[in-house]
Structures are given as structure tokens and as C-alpha cells.
Amino acid sequence: MSNKLILAPGQFWPDGIRMVISVSMQFESGAQSEHHNGAPFPAMQETDLPDLPARTWFEYGAREGIPRMLDLWDKFKIPVTSHMVGQAVLQRPELAREIVSRGHEAAAHGHTWTPHWIMTEAEERASYVANMEAIETATGTRPVGFNAFWLRGTPRTLGILQSLGFRYHIDDLSADEPLLTRVNDQDFAIVPYTLRNNDIARFGAEGPLTAQAFGQELRDEFDQLYMEAGNRRRMMSISTHDRIAGTPARVKVLGEFLQYALQHPGVVFMRKDKIAELAHSLPDVPHK
Helix, strand or coil: CCCCCCCCCCCCCCCCCCEEEEEEEEECCCCCCCCCCCCCCCCCCCCCCCCHHHHHHHHHHHHHHHHHHHHHHHHHCCCCEEEECHHHHHHCHHHHHHHHHCCCEEEECCCCCCCHHHCCHHHHHHHHHHHHHHHHHHHCCCCCEECCHHHCCCCCHHHHHHHCCCCEECCCCCCCCCEEEEECCEEEEECCCCCCCEHHHHCCCCCCCCHHHHHHHHHHHHHHHHHHCCCCCCEEEEEEECCCCCCHHHHHHHHHHHHHHHCCCCEEECCHHHHHHHHHHCCCCCEC
16 A cells, blocks of 8 residues: 555645745854865865864854854744754754754764765764764754765765665755655655755855855746746755855845745745655655
8 A cells, every 4th residue: 555645636745835945054063174174275285283264264153154044044934954064063062952942953964074985884884873873962863864075975875874764865966856766675765955056065165156146046046946846846955054154144145035935825945854754755756
């Protein structure tokens, strides 16, 4: 007997939803490298000295960025998914706890910024376990979603995640709707990520895109997807990072976009764990 939802003709989401928007808020402050953090900080060659200004830039994400974004999500009653690096959670467990207490999802983002692709299988598994334990200890919730460092998992990543009880990952840029993939003869959900609506990809460190230009791109992307949503299942993904999107100008522009999107009938903002649940129960979800 199928456990798939039954939708009316012309409906692609349940409960009268026309289009879903998924927002990520990455919590990385404190997990960064001491020497190689990319723009705007050139790599410090042949030294063991810490990158002191980079430390303060990441600190801004925890001190100013996440609190500012949390207030924004509260204002518009937007639930988001926060992918948390384990070391960031260990340094600021109270902030991780606050994120969850305000209704948001705590998802995994690896335990350190050590690239997963250079790890052995045992090291990769240990990183995910440590990440999960840090999040669960701080927030009381066990993560079911995962985002790899720079999206770069390994051919064994999904199998490890599935064995640890994860239900979905986001390291896929191939669609504007949820997907399923087979892992050890079981369905594993994909909630596709974005680079084009991603602050770290579009702003880099502090440029070249202005906040207003980013806001216009979000509106243009929304308009096109909302139009397409009359004929097929559509989801929009937006990614924000603690130290980048949490600046005053960018939060202002994000707020203007949220207000714009919510004026349209049938638009729902949804956590990624909820989208993953729907991926397992909706009819006609593409497999890859």
C-alpha cells in the first residue's frame, strides 16, 4: 500500500501551497581556519601566526549577523534551516540553542572546516558523529540534514549519512524542486541548494554585488518560479551565512524580499527537514 499523498489535479504541493521557499542560515563562526580563509584575507604563507582580522570577521557573524537575522525571521514568521559546523556550536552552544528555540532547524555542516574529500572513511564518519553530538548536546535535537564543506562530499558520504540516521542532504544544484536518490536500496531525499541565490557565492567577501542588486535578483528569480509553479512543482532556495548576509544593508534587503514574496498567494517558507519529509511522500518526485 502506497504512503504517497494524493493531490488534486494541478496541485504539486499539499494544503493549497503553490510554491515553497527554503532559506539556509549557515552557522560557521569560530570553525574557520587560522590561516586560509579566502577573500578578503590572502593566505598567510609560512607562518604559524593566527589570522587575527579573519577571526574578528567570523566573530561578527555570531555577535551581530545571526542575532540580526533571527530577528528578521521572527518579524516575518519565517522558519529556516541552520547548517551548523560542530566547532562553531561547541564555542557558542547558547547561540545554537537560541536558533532552535526560535523554531528553526539545526542541521549538520561537518565538525571542522577540514575538507571531507581528503579524509579516510573512518575520519569522515567520525566528523559527522562529532558534528551530530555537538548539535544534540547544545540544542536537544538530532540533525537529519547535511551540507558538506563547499558541497564536496565523497562517493561514500551518502551511505555514511544514511547509516547515521540522516534523511536528506543539500549538496546538489541540479533542480528547482526536491529530489530522491537511492542509497543502499532506500530513498534518500535531496533538497537542492543554490549558488545563484547564495550570499557567499554572489558577494564573495564584500563584493562585487550590491545588496540592492542581490535583492532584485531574488525578486526576479521568485517571479519566474512563481509563474512556473502553475504547471509544475517549484521550490526556491536562498542561502545566507552568519558574517555575510547578517550585515545591516543585506538584512534590510532580505526583509524587503520576504515582504514581497509573502504578498503572493500560496507562498510558504519551509524548513528543509519538512521539505525532505514531503519529498518522501509526494507523488512524482524525480529520482536521480
